[in-house]
Each structure stands twice: as C-alpha cells, then as structure tokens.
Amino acid sequence: MSDQPQPGVTVPNPVIPGFHPDPSVCRVGDDYYLVCSSFEYFPGIPVFRSRDLVNWTQIGNALDRPGQLRLPRDMPSSAGIYAPTLRHHDGRFWLIVTNVGDGGNMLFTATDPAGPWSDPVRLPGVPGIDPDLAWDEDGTCWCTVAGISQVRLDPYTGETLGEPERTWSGAGGQAPEAPHLYRIGEYWYLLIAEGGTERGHGVSIARGRTPTGPFEPCPDNPVLTHRSTNHPIQNTGHADLVQAPDGTWWMVLLGVRPRGGTPGWHVIGRETFLAPVEWVDGWPAVGPLSPEMPAPAWPLFPAPGLPVRDDFDHAELQPCWISLRERPAQLVTTKERSGWLTLHAAGASPDEPDLVLVGRRQQHLDCSARTLIDPATGRGGLAVRLDERHHYEIEAGDGRVTVFARIGPLRTEVASAPVPAGPVVLGVEIGPHPPEDARTAPDLLTFGVEQPDGTFTALASLDGRYLSTEVAGGFTGRVIGMYAAAGTVHFDWFDYGPQSNP
Numbered sequence: 001m002s003d004q005p006q007p008g009v010t011v012p013n014p015v016i017p018g019f020h021p022d023p024s025v026c027r028v029g030d031d032y033y034l035v036c037s038s039f040e041y042f043p044g045i046p047v048f049r050s051r052d053l054v055n056w057t058q059i060g061n062a063l064d065r066p067g068q069l070r071l072p073r074d075m076p077s078s079a080g081i082y083a084p085t086l087r088h089h090d091g092r093f094w095l096i097v098t099n100v101g102d103g104g105n106m107l108f109t110a111t112d113p114a115g116p117w118s119d120p121v122r123l124p125g126v127p128g129i130d131p132d133l134a135w136d137e138d139g140t141c142w143c144t145v146a147g148i149s150q151v152r153l154d155p156y157t158g159e160t161l162g163e164p165e166r167t168w169s170g171a172g173g174q175a176p177e178a179p180h181l182y183r184i185g186e187y188w189y190l191l192i193a194e195g196g197t198e199r200g201h202g203v204s205i206a207r208g209r210t211p212t213g214p215f216e217p218c219p220d221n222p223v224l225t226h227r228s229t230n231h232p233i234q235n236t237g238h239a240d241l242v243q244a245p246d247g248t249w250w251m252v253l254l255g256v257r258p259r260g261g262t263p264g265w266h267v268i269g270r271e272t273f274l275a276p277v278e279w280v281d282g283w284p285a286v287g288p289l290s291p292e293m294p295a296p297a298w299p300l301f302p303a304p305g306l307p308v309r310d311d312f313d314h315a316e317l318q319p320c321w322i323s324l325r326e327r328p329a330q331l332v333t334t335k336e337r338s339g340w341l342t343l344h345a346a347g348a349s350p351d352e353p354d355l356v357l358v359g360r361r362q363q364h365l366d367c368s369a370r371t372l373i374d375p376a377t378g379r380g381g382l383a384v385r386l387d388e389r390h391h392y393e394i395e396a397g398d399g400r401v402t403v404f405a406r407i408g409p410l411r412t413e414v415a416s417a418p419v420p421a422g423p424v425v426l427g428v429e430i431g432p433h434p435p436e437d438a439r440t441a442p443d444l445l446t447f448g449v450e451q452p453d454g455t456f457t458a459l460a461s462l463d464g465r466y467l468s469t470e471v472a473g474g475f476t477g478r479v480i481g482m483y484a485a486a487g488t489v490h491f492d493w494f495d496y497g498p499q500s501n502p
Contacts, residue, residue, distance in 0.1 A: 009295040011054045013233070014255070018363030019269030019477030020046065022083040022130075022178070023252040025242045026093075032242065033088075033113045034252065035062065035095065036272065039080040039476050041322040044069045045097065047113050053242075053250055053274055053296060055303040058319050059114040062095055067119055068108065071325035073353045075101040077387035078474030080325075083130040083178060083238070086113075090135075094155060096143070098129040105131050105145075107155055125160030126151060134181040134211060142211050146177035148192060150212060167213050170194040171204040171221035178238040181211060187282065190215055193237035197270070197475070200227050201237035203253065205284060224253070224275070224286040232291055234258055235270060241277065241284070246297065249277040251286055256469075257365065260433065260442035265468035267442055268362045269477015308497045312341040320360045322479065324353065331356050331484075341491040343380060343484035350383050350391045350483060351406060359385065359481020364498035365443065366431045369480050370450060371494045374423040378487025382426040384445060385479045390472040392462050394426045394447040395485060401426065403447045403460040407471075415460040417449070423492065425450035428480070431499055433464065441465045 016023070022037040032053055038044040043061035050056045063069035063081070071080050084097035095108040095117065105128075106120035123131070128145035133155065135141050143153040143160075148168050152161035170176035173194030180191045187207040195202045202225030206215035226236045239253035255273045258264030276287035276296075306320055312334045323332065336342040347355040362384070371382050379397030394403050401424065402416040427450050433441040443464035448457050465471055467478055482491045 010292040011295045011300070013273050013289070013291050013293050014271035015054055015252075015274045016048060016056050016272035017268070018271060018361040019479070020272045020361070021254045021270035021475065022238050023254060023272040024084055024086045024180075024240045025252045026086050026088050027242050027244070028088045030245060033086060033093070034272070035084045035086045037081055037083055037475070038063075038322070039082070040071055040075065040077050040325055041080070041479070042069060042071060042324070042326050043319075043322065044081045045084050045095070046319065047115075049113070050303075051301040052298060053244070055301055057303045060319050062108060062110070062115065062117045064115065066326065068117065069099070070102045072102055073325060075325070078476055085132045085180065085240075087133050089133075094133055096123075096131045096133050098131060100129065107158060121155070121158040123153070123158045123160070125158075126153065127164055130178050132179050132181055134183070136183070136211050142181060144179040144181050144190070146175075146179065148176050148179050148190070150181075165212070168192075168206050168215040168217070171217055173200065173202060173204070173222070180240050182241060183211075185282075189284075191239060191241060193239065194222070195225065195227065195237065197235060197237060197254075199234055201225065201235045202227060203237055203239045203251075203286070207282070218283045220283065220285075223284055224251070224289065226255075226289075232257060233273065233289055234264070234266070236273070236289065244296070244298070248297070249279065249284065251275045251277050251284075253289075255289070258442070259365065260465060261436075261438040261440040263470060265442040265465045265470045267464055267468045267478055268365065269469070270475070306496075309493050309495045311339060311493045312491065313339050317341075317358065321358050321481075322360065324355055324357050327358075332358060337490050339492065340374075341482065341494075342488060343482065343491070344488050345378060345380070345484035345486050347485075349404075349485050350385055350393055351388055351411065353388060355483055355485075357383065357385070357479075357481050357483040359383070359479040360496060362430070362478040362480050366499040367497060368427065368429045368499060369494070369496045370425055370427040371482055372423055372425050372492040373482070374490040374492070376488060376490065378484060378489045380482065380484040380486075380489035382428060382447075383481060383483050384428060384430075384467060385481070386467045386469075386472045386476065387474060390467050392445055392447065392467065393483070394428070394459070396424050396426060397486065401449055401459070405462055405466075407466045414462065415447075417459060419449065427456060429456070429458075429499075430464070442468060
C-alpha cells in the first residue's frame with residue numbers, strides 16, 4: 001500500500017458522529033474495532049467495526065443483558081458506563097470499563113466482538129475510572145487508571161497483585177485521565193487526556209523503558225489540543241492510538257462541534273474523530289484535525305449506514321436503539337402487534353428516570369424525525385432528550401397533541417391542538433437558528449404534526465441551547481426517540497435523517 005493520502009480525496013470528520021464519546025480502538029488483521037461510553041443508556045457500550053478507519057458499522061452492544069449491566073433508577077444521568085478500553089490479546093477481546101454508581105470497574109471478554117460478551121469479572125482492587133489494559137513481554141497485565149496510577153492485574157480472576165502506584169501526573173493540566181499504555185519500539189508510551197473534557201481538553205504523552213516508568217514527558221505536550229482557538233472542533237482529547245497494516249499510525253479521539261453565539265453550544269454530544277499520526281524523534285506528532293480530512297492511502301469501504309425508516313418488522317430491535325437504564329421485555333416489544341413497536345408506560349413523563357423510551361442518538365447537526373403513533377387509550381410521543389431536566393417532546397393522547405418543554409426546574413405546556421382519533425404522525429425538524437447577535441442559539445427545534453398529504457404543520461419552535469451540554473451539564477448528547485407516558489402506545493415506524501449538514 002502507498003503511505004500517502006489519496007490525492008484530492010477527503011472524508012468527513014467525525015467518523016462516528018453524535019453522542020459517541022471516549023473512543024477506544026484496536027486492530028485485528030485487516031479489521032478495526034471501536035467502543036464508546038454509554039452512561040445511563042441500555043444496552044451499553046456500542047461496538048463498531050471498520051475496514052478503513054473512516055467508515056464504521058455498529059455490530060452490537062457489548063453489555064446487552066441485565067446480568068452485565070445494572071443502572072439503578074436512582075443513578076443520575078451522566079453516571080453509569082464510563083470510558084471503556086478495548087484490546088485484543090491472546091486470541092480474545094478484552095473490555096475493561098467503569099460502571100459509576102454500581103459495581104465500579106469490571107472486565108468482559110469475547111471471542112467475537114459482535115457478542116456475546118461474558119458476564120463481568122469484578123475488579124474491587126482497581127480504583128478510580130477510565131481503566132486501561134496492557135500486557136508486557138512476559139504476559140504480565142497492567143491496569144492503569146485516571147489519576148494516573150497503575151496496578152498489576154490477573155484479568156481472568158480480577159485479582160490485583162500489589163497496591164496501585166502513581167506513575168505520571170501529566171503535563172500540568174487538571175484531571176489527568178483516560179490513560180492508555182503501549183509498547184511501541186523500544187519504549188513504553190503512556191497517553192493521557194488532561195485539562196478537563198471541556199474547552200481545555202488535550203492529549204499528552206510520556207515514555208519510559210518499562211511499563212511502570214519512570215516516564216519522561218514529551219517536550220511538545222500537549223500533542224493535541226484546540227484550547228483557546230476558534231477551531232470548529234473543540235474539547236479534543238481522550239485519545240487512543242492504532243497502527244494500520246501499512247505501518248501508518250492513527251489517533252481516534254473525542255471532540256465536539258459547537259454552534260451559535262458566545263460561548264458556543266454543543267448539542268449532540270462528544271463525537272469520535274480521526275487524525276493521522278507521524279513519529280518524529282520518538283514522539284507522536286498529530287496531523288491536522290479538521291471537518292474534512294485527506295483520505296487514508298488505502299481503499300475505502302463505504303458502510304451502508306442506517307436506513308431512514310425502521311418499520312419494526314424484526315423480533316429484536318436494531319443495535320442503534322437505546323433505552324433509559326433498562327429495557328424490560330414486558331414493557332418494550334415488537335411482538336405484541338406485528339410490525340409495530342409497543343411500549344407500556346412506567347414513568348409518567350420524560351421527567352422521570354424510569355421513562356419507557358426507545359431512542360437513537362442525534363447524529364447530524366440538522367436533521368428531522370417522524371414517527372407514526374397509535375396512542376390508543378394511552379399517551380406517548382416523540383422526545384428530544386438530554387436528561388430528565390432538559391428535554392422537549394410532542395405527545396399524543398386523548399384526542400390532542402401537546403408540545404412540552406422542560407428546562408431545569410421549569411416544565412411548561414408550549415402548544416396544543418386537537419387531532420382526529422387514531423394514529424397520528426408526530427415530527428421534529430432540527431435546523432439552524434436565524435442569526436441574531438452574540439447570543440444566537442445553536443439550533444432551532446420545531447415540533448408538529450404531519451398531515452395525510454405529507455405537509456408538516458408546526459406547533460412550536462424551541463431554542464436548542466437549553467438542550468446543550470453547556471446549559472445542562474453532564475457528558476451525554478441528545479437522544480431522539482419514542483416514549484410511553486400512560487397506558488400502552490404503539491409505533492408503526494420511525495424515520496430519521498439529515499437535512500443539509502453532516
């Protein structure tokens with residue numbers, strides 16, 4: 001293979017758009033596999049596969065059984081599953097992760113990354129978050145965590161061998177975290193994130209002769225950051241390195257795409273980006289990180305992508321669909337009414353942590369969603385959710401559709417209109433907010449009803465900044481989905497697709 005980019009060919013960044021933070025990647029043969037954090041959503045830890053590092057297909061979720069993943073109702077949003085590390089060693093895949101709020105650090109294994117994954121091996125001796133795995137030449141397994149500290153680990157039993165010891169405190173930024181340890185050439189390299197996962201985020205690295213150090217920091221740290229710039233990609237950090245079959249090196253990392261006026265709001269979460277890496281004097285030099293990047297030298301393998309419409313014709317939901325904290329089969333099913341998704345209510349509104357919701361990540365800055373709901377004698381609708389205190393929705397029931405907004409402690413009915421009895425198509429259009437001044441919102445969310453002739457009747461347009469991380473806080477992004485608020489509701493199909501921007 002040539003090691004030069006394909007002339008004139010570019011590919012879009014992020015390579016996995018939407019709420020897919022904390023990427024960890026490994027290569028096995030010609031295939032790449034990648035996992036991300038999932039926080040309060042079930043199933044947990046989406047698993048992706050690629051042949052070219054650019055086009056990714058979700059092949060499953062690693063934690064798809066209640067025995068693997070418990071997310072209690074009293075666990076707040078943005079807790080749950082933090083920062084997994086994925087590695088391939090000795091013929092199997094290893095996945096180590098923190099469940100914040102229930103169980104701490106855990107380890108899972110699989111022979112096929114699409115699953116099934118094992119039940120958890122608990123790691124009571126591994127402190128902190130963001131655990132990493134690395135093996136040295138004699139087979140010793142090292143676990144490194146945020147802080148930055150390290151301990152020997154028996155990955156089969158979960159037993160730690162000795163006490164955790166501090167290794168390197170970073171290059172001076174706050175919150176040294178997301179460690180990854182690698183043997184590359186004659187050195188062990190320790191890659192970390194620091195500066196916090198907000199605008200100060202960056203990537204730093206150190207190296208030593210042994211996996212335990214002492215570690216010498218790179219003189220050019222941070223090796224990647226966009227802090228104090230007006231770059232369209234911000235909050236860059238939490239990176240992982242991978243080598244391609246042709247010997248080139250690449251970095252996956254998280255970043256955000258803020259829009260609107262000051263201070264800039266990112267609304268669809270921290271996304272997975274790709275950047276080239278060259279080695280200069282024994283240190284990684286990260287190439288330009290841009291919304292359009294030169295294509296790698298090898299052939300690209302375009303992924304089919306998700307279809308615009310899901311008709312719910314299969315017995316099991318596609319892996320892109322996620323729910324809040326759990327998905328009991330008696331509350332969520334495609335088997336009760338053939339070709340429909342049926343939801344039975346638990347929580348009475350999206351304010352509640354036990355809301356029965358089936359949603360998917362918003363993956364485009366400008367997009368639209370539609371769903372055909374039969375509320376029957378229940379109530380339910382279409383929601384755009386960031387957390388229990390920040391969401392907008394359009395709800396059908398009792399012969400009316402109503403738009404609600406929840407912003408912090410305030411919940412209000414924004415608009416309402418009568419509709420004929422029976423199924424109704426609910427929709428949301430998400431697009432740019434007309435420019436006003438330095439306070440211009442990042443986007444505008446318009447909720448309404450689609451008429452039988454296909455025209456869209458808008459009921460309310462709402463400011464998107466209130467469903468942003470800069471307002472709500474936390475670590476997630478928007479999820480768009482269907483929910484039940486009372487009784488039983490049925491959904492015949494769900495459409496989602498981009499408008500103009502990727």
